Amino acid sequence: MGMSTRGLGRAEGAVLVTNEEISRDLDTTPEWIKTRTGILSRRFAAEKETTSTMGAAAAARALAHAAVRDVDLTICCTMTPDYQSMPSTAALIQGELGLSGGAMDLNVACSGWVYGLVVANGLLQSRAVKRVLLVGADKTSCLTDPRDRSTRVLFGDGAGAAVLEYVEAPGEFVASDLGNDPSLSHLLFVPAGGSACPIGPEELANRSNYLQMAGREVFRAAVRVVVETCKAVLAKAGLSVSDVDFFIPHQANVRIVSYAAEKLGFPPEKVITNVDRYGNTSAASIPIALTEAWEDGRVKAGDRLLFCGFGAGMSWGSVLMEWSLEK
Ligand code: COA
Numbered sequence: 001m002g003m004s005t006r007g008l009g010r011a012e013g014a015v016l017v018t019n020e021e022i023s024r025d026l027d028t029t030p031e032w033i034k035t036r037t038g039i040l041s042r043r044f045a046a047e048k049e050t051t052s053t054m055g056a057a058a059a060a061r062a063l064a065h066a067a068v069r070d071v072d073l074t075i076c077c078t079m080t081p082d083y084q085s086m087p088s089t090a091a092l093i094q095g096e097l098g099l100s101g102g103a104m105d106l107n108v109a110c111s112g113w114v115y116g117l118v119v120a121n122g123l124l125q126s127r128a129v130k131r132v133l134l135v136g137a138d139k140t141s142c143l144t145d146p147r148d149r150s151t152r153v154l155f156g157d158g159a160g161a162a163v164l165e166y167v168e169a170p171g172e173f174v175a176s177d178l179g180n181d182p183s184l185s186h187l188l189f190v191p192a193g194g195s196a197c198p199i200g201p202e203e204l205a206n207r208s209n210y211l212q213m214a215g216r217e218v219f220r221a222a223v224r225v226v227v228e229t230c231k232a233v234l235a236k237a238g239l240s241v242s243d244v245d246f247f248i249p250h251q252a253n254v255r256i257v258s259y260a261a262e263k264l265g266f267p268p269e270k271v272i273t274n275v276d277r278y279g280n281t282s283a284a285s286i287p288i289a290l291t292e293a294w295e296d297g298r299v300k301a302g303d304r305l306l307f308c309g310f311g312a313g314m315s316w317g318s319v320l321m322e323w324s325l326e327k
Pocket of ligand 1: 213218
């Protein structure tokens with residue numbers, strides 16, 4: 001009576017942008033980016049790529065791997081929908097792939113994937129749906145200011161997807177923990193473009209349609225909430241760090257990941273990181289990291305996996321799973 005993963009897929013933005021390349025247009029250096037973030041390169045979407053095209057590419061791979069064509073619900077976790085309000089990006093992915101069933105977006109910024117897992121699990125467990133296509137996709141390069149060195153170098157574009165199914169067996173989902181602190185919502189913030197402040201000439205002039213970030217404060221809060229939420233989910237499951245085979249956190253900065261992993265007591269070989277090659281792909285970062293680690297044979301059926309996300313809101317969440325998908 002639970003949720004089981006049937007297929008995985010990933011798709012990254014087509015354009016490789018190295019630290020050397022991004023440093024040509026900004027007051028920064030490849031060395032600064034590498035030492036402060038661990039990022040060596042990122043992928044940006046090509047001109048015609050959007051959140052939905054990357055999401056559909058990742059989803060097509062997950063569906064092909066699962067060898068299924070029909071799903072009851074497509075969920076797209078994203079903070080960068082193709083269109084500001086409608087239609088949903090999930091609807092566009094559904095159209096691109098010729099799928100039927102329901103479609104909806106879920107915006108919890110960089111925590112999107114873990115929230116998506118919790119929502120999908122709940123809907124499957126309640127038998128409201130039998131099969132969910134969960135997509136995490138973001139084209140962050142349209143949200144970061146090309147002139148702002150403090151955010152532009154950190155983010156990248158991509159998508160990851162999973163086909164999740166109800167099974168008459170215990171399933172993979174063990175426990176979850178979700179949280180949000182609205183008093184920290186100003187730390188990661190896009191002031192203009194929503195109903196509170198539509199974009200006009202003034203917003204374009206002061207560039208408030210782009211992401212504003214208090215980097216140092218986000219860093220401190222991120223390490224704290226990752227440690228807290230991971231401890232909380234382990235406590236709910238009655239397990240400890242030594243029971244976990246792989247820690248797969250949101251990929252924002254290698255220093256956030258290593259500080260949090262160290263405080264939790266994870267040895268480096270149990271921590272999956274790929275931020276060096278992709279930067280922060282927001283809702284796509286965990287499914288891309290998971291899919292890579294599963295493709296290269298590190299993550300295997302029988303492994304216990306701890307996923308942890310954090311981002312704007314300030315939101316966070318973690319999910320503990322007992323992995324069952326064979327390669
Ligand atoms: N190149 C050179 N200098 C840069 C820079 C860049 N790309 N970006 C920022 N700086 C400068 C700042 O202007 C600031 O200068 P100042 O001290 O003269 O004001 C200084 O570097 C920042 O220093 P500090 O805050 O000590 O750097 P840091 O070691 O904390 O690294 C971040 C900065 C942004 C990389 C780091 O704080 C971080 O990763 N924060 C979390 C961001 C994040 O993950 N956001 C998404 C969450 S989902």
